Amino acid sequence: MQLIKDKQVIQDSWTFIPDEAPLNADFNIVSQTRWRQEGADLINRKGALGLRLESDAIVEEIVADLKHFQLIELHFPIFTDGRAFTHARLLRSRFGFTGDIRVSGDFMRDQVFYLSRVGVSSFVLNDQENALEVIAAMDDFSVVYQESVA
Amino acid sequence: MYQYTDKDQTIIDERVTQFRDQTERFLKGEIPEDKYRALRLMNGVYVQTHAPLLRVAGPYGLLSSKQVRKLASIARDYDKGFCHFTTRQNIQFNWPALERVPDILEELASVQMHAIQTSGNCLRNTTSDQLAGVCKDEIEDPRPYCEIIRQWTILHPEFAYLPRKFKIAVSGAKLDRAATQFHDIGLHLVENEHGVVGFKVFVGGGLGRTPVIGQMIKPFLEKEHLLSYLEAILRVYNLQGRRDNKYKARIKILVRETGLAEFSKQVDTEWALIKDKLVIPAERITEMCAQFALPAYQSDAAQDTSYAEHVAKDSRFAAWIKHNTAEHKIDGYRAVYISLKAPDSPPGDCTDVQLDAIAGLADEYSFGMVRTTHRQNLVLADIKQADLFVLWQKLESLKLATPNIGKATDMICCPGLDYCSLALAGSIGVAKEINEALDSIDYVHDLGEIKINISGCMNGCAHQSVGHIGILGVDKKGEEWYQVTLGGSSENDAAIGDRLGPSVSKEEITPVVIKLLEVYLEQRLNEDEAFLATYRRVGMNPFKERVYATN
Numbered sequence: 001m002q003l004i005k006d007k008q009v010i011q012d013s014w015t016f017i018p019d020e021a022p023l024n025a026d027f028n029i030v031s032q033t034r035w036r037q038e039g040a041d042l043i044n045r046k047g048a049l050g051l052r053l054e055s056d057a058i059v060e061e062i063v064a065d066l067k068h069f070q071l072i073e074l075h076f077p078i079f080t081d082g083r084a085f086t087h088a089r090l091l092r093s094r095f096g097f098t099g100d101i102r103v104s105g106d107f108m109r110d111q112v113f114y115l116s117r118v119g120v121s122s123f124v125l126n127d128q129e130n131a132l133e134v135i136a137a138m139d140d141f142s143v144v145y146q147e148s149v150a
Numbered sequence: 151m152y153q154y155t156d157k158d159q160t161i162i163d164e165r166v167t168q169f170r171d172q173t174e175r176f177l178k179g180e181i182p183e184d185k186y187r188a189l190r191l192m193n194g195v196y197v198q199t200h201a202p203l204l205r206v207a208g209p210y211g212l213l214s215s216k217q218v219r220k221l222a223s224i225a226r227d228y229d230k231g232f233c234h235f236t237t238r239q240n241i242q243f244n245w246p247a248l249e250r251v252p253d254i255l256e257e258l259a260s261v262q263m264h265a266i267q268t269s270g271n272c273l274r275n276t277t278s279d280q281l282a283g284v285c286k287d288e289i290e291d292p293r294p295y296c297e298i299i300r301q302w303t304i305l306h307p308e309f310a311y312l313p314r315k316f317k318i319a320v321s322g323a324k325l326d327r328a329a330t331q332f333h334d335i336g337l338h339l340v341e342n343e344h345g346v347v348g349f350k351v352f353v354g355g356g357l358g359r360t361p362v363i364g365q366m367i368k369p370f371l372e373k374e375h376l377l378s379y380l381e382a383i384l385r386v387y388n389l390q391g392r393r394d395n396k397y398k399a400r401i402k403i404l405v406r407e408t409g410l411a412e413f414s415k416q417v418d419t420e421w422a423l424i425k426d427k428l429v430i431p432a433e434r435i436t437e438m439c440a441q442f443a444l445p446a447y448q449s450d451a452a453q454d455t456s457y458a459e460h461v462a463k464d465s466r467f468a469a470w471i472k473h474n475t476a477e478h479k480i481d482g483y484r485a486v487y488i489s490l491k492a493p494d495s496p497p498g499d500c501t502d503v504q505l506d507a508i509a510g511l512a513d514e515y516s517f518g519m520v521r522t523t524h525r526q527n528l529v530l531a532d533i534k535q536a537d538l539f540v541l542w543q544k545l546e547s548l549k550l551a552t553p554n555i556g557k558a559t560d561m562i563c564c565p566g567l568d569y570c571s572l573a574l575a576g577s578i579g580v581a582k583e584i585n586e587a588l589d590s591i592d593y594v595h596d597l598g599e600i601k602i603n604i605s606g607c608m609n610g611c612a613h614q615s616v617g618h619i620g621i622l623g624v625d626k627k628g629e630e631w632y633q634v635t636l637g638g639s640s641e642n643d644a645a646i647g648d649r650l651g652p653s654v655s656k657e658e659i660t661p662v663v664i665k666l667l668e669v670y671l672e673q674r675l676n677e678d679e680a681f682l683a684t685y686r687r688v689g690m691n692p693f694k695e696r697v698y699a700t701n
Binding site: 114 | 301
């Protein structure tokens with residue numbers, strides 16, 4: 001999987017760990033289910049921690065925990081599910097999350113302009129996507145009407 | 151009217167580039183069908199029975215003559231010489247080739263037009279009153295606010311992938327001519343007890359499969375908070391709206407399932423957090439109002455005497471004045487409806503020749519502007535009374551002066567089975583048959599104000615559920631049948647029509663409509679009691695008995 005962060009193609013150091021698997025990396029992303037069950041242990045563990053939010057997540061529920069995460073991953077079950085756009089915006093502008101906000105799953109190149117605008121900073125690409133074209137698409141428009149976080 | 155700035159122009163130019171790239175990638179097989187579908191819909195491109203359909207935005211129904219000429223040339227060069235005006239003040243081309251759509255968009259961009267968000271699950275074109283700025287019953291011109299909303303909606307980064315489509319309408323007059331209570335958000339300009347003008351906000355209205363009348367969520371919203379309040383509603387909807395079932399995904403279902411009180415509370419909680427960050431500065435409102443300043447009316451227009459003479463002498467002209475023109479707030483002027491409901495042409499269609507001619511008439515008589523109406527007609531809003539007679543003659547020669555505005559043959563009609571891949575039954579053919587049955591214009595005038603709306607399927611593009619007589623095409627074992635409703639209204643007295651009874655066959659539908667009209671004529675108290683009023687007074691029974699009588 002290719003990763004774009006801050007408009008650069010980089011090596012991804014993070015790994016999403018399925019709930020039943022042990023945490024074995026230095027940069028682990030866990031589900032909200034796991035965070036609820038094992039939160040205390042996860043905080044005490046060495047290494048960086050990321051949280052994956054599914055599209056039906058309620059961002060307000062994790063606001064108090066944000067300080068424990070270096071990364072929030074917003075996962076698209078299908079590209080038409082637009083809740084992640086609001087999640088990103090709330091995390092960035094309302095709750096002041098300064099870590100990496102990444103998107104993964106079924107989003108598409110034609111959405112990265114919007115995603116960048118609402119505060120998403122990294123993109124896990126599908127294999128088919130050409131990274132340089134995706135980076136270029138982040139600047140599809142040079143002017144905008146609405147205020148946003150980025 | 152609003153003139154694009156460099157920024158507005160840049161946005162639509164860059165959109166053309168983006169859509170051209172998306173279409174080329176699709177044609178090369180680089181974007182899967184389902185993903186391209188969402189992208190093309192958000193640019194107004196449907197794939198229909200015969201060819202793609204392109205829906206072009208008509209922002210709150212206002213077009214310049216230059217734009218109308220461009221529509222004519224597109225109809226000629228890319229289509230079969232005509233276009234169609236829709237119930238949301240947009241313009242549709244029925245026969246473009248997909249690979250040429252980017253070229254059409256480029257042509258449109260050259261006259262400050264686009265097709266952005268005219269379809270898809272996103273914020274759609276904002277609609278308004280076709281008599282905005284000229285009607286006598288206006289509290290304030292809604293168009294400056296429509297344009298502010300238009301800019302806020304275009305490419306909104308957070309609300310581009312909503313659970314379902316989202317439509318906003320704004321009315322500035324006492325009489326709601328924009329069907330605002332049947333929109334996801336309806337805004338009415340109102341004056342509060344301190345003489346301050348703001349918005350009364352309705353939410354959760356909509357037509358389609360489950361017609362619902364919008365409920366008032368805020369009796370008075372200060373103008374400067376318009377965008378923050380809209381944003382609060384959209385944020386709640388984007389997060390809470392149902393995404394598991396597209397028939398339950400509109401905000402009307404969310405409001406119903408949540409309850410208005412609880413929904414309103416959630417919106418207010420969200421609003422409180424963003425209210426002060428998204429204020430519309432007073433200067434911006436002033437600047438925007440200046441874009442819609444009144445044209446240079448002639449102060450002596452009312453002194454003309456020729457108009458009264460023509461009315462007295464020519465009964466056909468007098469009938470056209472009575473039925474196809476409306477009062478104007480400036481003495482000596484009237485607003486003229488151009489009827490796109492000539493008996494022999496599909497409702498709302500207009501040819502390239504007619505479009506060019508209309509543009510010329512707008513330049514000559516109406517400050518170069520044309521408006522579209524949600525009942526699929528056009529308006530020249532600022533006609534001096536001295537010009538009315540000659541304008542009428544010219545419109546007559548173009549078959550654009552059928553004196554039937556608001557009458558039985560001024561039907562709203564969707565493309566139906568003739569064009570649409572969703573349709574279950576024909577609608578244009580039914581309109582044509584009703585027109586043929588009502589071939590006496592005196593009879594049509596005697597029937598008075600009546601709105602007949604015909605949709606070819608329950609998606610209800612022609613707003614059949616709010617027609618005084620609504621006709622809905624249904625499929626019955628592979629045959630076209632029609633369900634009839636009575637008593638709907640999209641105005642201030644908003645109502646959803648009641649079902650007449652079992653559906654009727656294609657052969658029966660026109661005779662049924664004629665029977666309904668006969669019952670009305672028999673039952674009405676006098677000529678001043680319109681169909682809707684009679685129906686509300688006498689109820690369903692007399693109509694039902696006549697239609698379903700067994701001889």
